[in-house]
Amino acid sequence: MLNEAFHRRDGALWCEDVPLDALAEAVGTPVYVYSAGRIAANVARLRAAFDPLGAAIHYSLKANANLTLIGLLHGAGLGMDAVSAGEIYRALNAGVAPERIVFAGVGKTPQELAYALDAGIGWFNVESEAELRTLDTLAGQRNVRPHVALRVNPGVEAQTHRHIATGHFGAKFGLPPTEVADILARRADYPHVDLAGLHVHIGSQLARPDETVEAARTAQALAAPYPDVRTLNIGGGFPVAYVGDEGYPGPQAFAAALAPLLGGWQVKIEPGRSIIADAGALLVSVLYVKTQGGQRFVLTDGSMTELIRPALYDAVHPVVPVGNLSGDVSDAVVAGPVCESADVLNRCAPLPDMRSGDRLAVLGTGAYGMVMASNYNMRVRPPEVLVQGAAWRVIRRRETWDDLLALEREADSK
Ligand SMILES: Cc1ncc(COP(=O)(O)O)c(C=O)c1O
Structure with missing residues (x-):
């Protein structure tokens, strides 16, 4: 390495x-x-791969949330992906604009959701209908209408360590496709959120792009009947070359595999490991x-x-x-x-x-x-x-x- x-x-x-x-x-x-040089080079590599897809890059703070590094990455033009109010607090303290932050996480507390709404966070990746209900209520109380992406659990087994595979039905993450379809059909039940996107993240240190492509396809099929649901957040997971992983594909291979699908979509990615x-x-x-x-x-x-x-x-x-x-x-x-x-x-x-x-x-x-x-x-x-x-x-x-x-x-x- x-x-x-x-x-x-x-x-x-x-x-x-x-x-x-x-x-x-x-x-x-x-x-x-x-x-700092290697961080900049990694950001440049991701940009070269994903800029042609018009993708917004949100650095996944969970990988490393040092304030100086957040500042560096923010200075390089990246948005942020936060999974707790603590990470949001850090990002805001490092000078990141709230609308450049996506708030993900399977178990956000009502207090965290309220904090994020009050801060003006750009997007909420929602992982259960109960969370959606809570967010809708809190948003209504504040007279705001945040952007929401439902996190789809596409039921794909990513080739990676079992502790960091997140897109299969045995995992706690996301909503099964049937439930996403059901919620989308009843969007009017949640008038205080702008349910305009879907999110998939099937794991970290992914050995190949195929499962990510499959997950993106699943999400797109769910959104197909709703022309105003055209934001697709495909998460992170791009691998790095630890011992034994040297032949793993780079971000370019993921971008190339996804490119044919993504015309007409607002794309977001949430890389952590591949940057830092x-x-x-x-x-x-x-x-x-x-x-x-x-x-x-x-x-x-x-x-x-x-x-x-x-x-x-x-x-x-x-x-x-x-x-x-x-x-x-x-x-x-x-x-x-x-x-x-x-x-x-x-x-x-x-x-x-x-x-x-x-x-x-x-x-x-x-x-x-x-x-x-x-x-x-x-x-x-x-x-x-x-x-x-x-x-x-x-x-x-x-x-x-x-x-x-x-x-x-x-x-x-x-
Ligand atoms: C929802 C989500 N997005 C992004 C990431 C970042 O993944 P990675 O560091 O592999 O790019 C993770 C980490 O597992 C995650 O759970």
Whole structure:
């Protein structure tokens, strides 16, 4: 997963024009590092693929909601896809105009819906008739009429990890086609919403475009009798090249497969991973090396609390030395200090001889990394650093032990 941003110079790992050993020395580890250049290149690639379809790109905040990164992507002209009032709050704080935000999510609370209506959010992706009823009532009370897209569960099995497949009938997401047809036929029951679109998102890290095309077709057939329902949000899911996924199609292949369907439609997409995953790396330091059961264990100061994807999704992220380490390579289990056997960053990383203090980079961790970080085992969450050319800056500081106490201390004083 090395790319033009994370690359080697004289054998050592750099991000753009910054040597990562020096950056880690200055900030400490574990630390997330993001490349502004790679983010821009990923946005350009998506634009090249989807601009010809007239698609509006809404960056999926769930992938990485750092304020500076939101600002960067907003500056690049992207709208946002939020799945909670917290994400909306962040986006608004980063300067995003509310009408550029779509609000998705299977279980929005009435308070969240009210907040979003009051903020003037552009689109609501609605996932149940009960939610539609609640939204309609709240909108009526406010004398507003928000745009709504019903999320269709098209009943397709996306080829991806079962935890991130969302378009099959066993999943909690969306509404089955029969129910969407029924609601569309009774649109007049909901006079306070402008039910003008349909939404499909069948999963993340999709191995091929076919199922997305099938889902889009299902949605279009449902909208066919209603000429004013011509917005189609096809979600995100465009994959990145983790270990074993190198041959997966890029956004261009998805756009090419969808293009023949989409003439006359207002198209939206909600990519997250394909914008930010390979623009980020988690730097960790080796604490100890030991051999057990015939395996070499490289124990690092980074763990599942910084990056849960290997434990949660069996994700395989490349782990590479940061310094210029030479010598014979053999497989190692790279693991963290957390008291869980699942706390493994990579079960089979080809690495040279490693010693305490050596640093490693876990690549492809810009998406679903920091946003899923936790304080389990009372570990502080790591800082985030943004690299732009030869410059870098901390865009979120490392938490402190006092941060770990703060919310309970505040509760004590009330
Ligand atoms: C509704 C919806 N839209 C967009 C996304 C972003 O997906 P990805 O990061 O794979 O592009 C997700 C994530 O699963 C999602 O649930």
